Amino acid sequence: MPQEHHVLQCFKCDTFQVDIVKKSPKWSCKMCGEKQCVKEVYAKASAKDCRVIVQSLNQQRLTQPEFKQRVDPLGENVEDSANYSEGNIFQGEQ
Structure with missing residues (x-):
């Protein structure tokens, strides 16, 4: 039986994995x-399918203005107020 994989998002760096x-x-x-x-x-999904989903979500996160992390002049990350739970676009594709 193949292993199951899932897509998660880090609360600290907001990266999907x-x-x-x-x-x-x-x-x-x-x-x-x-x-x-x-x-x-x-x-x-399978590992292969999850990797495709993660690549898509991370690309979307970096290209859309509301998902971009703001950086202060000292180079430290500033919390972004975007609600990522509404961005669950792959929930139905299982």
Whole structure:
């Protein structure tokens, strides 16, 4: 039986990532290393399909103005007020 994968978003760096479905609801961000609980699953599919979805979501996040992170003059990230839970466009494609 193949492993199940899901698409998650890091609360700290807002990056979408693929992770293997585990019994434990905890996961660690591969970009910033932050340990966190699964809050929302954006898609469940094979690893290959999840990678395509993650690439699309991260590209969309970087190209749309409301998803861009603002940076202050010191180079530190400033929290963005965009609501990402409404951007769940792949929920129906499982």
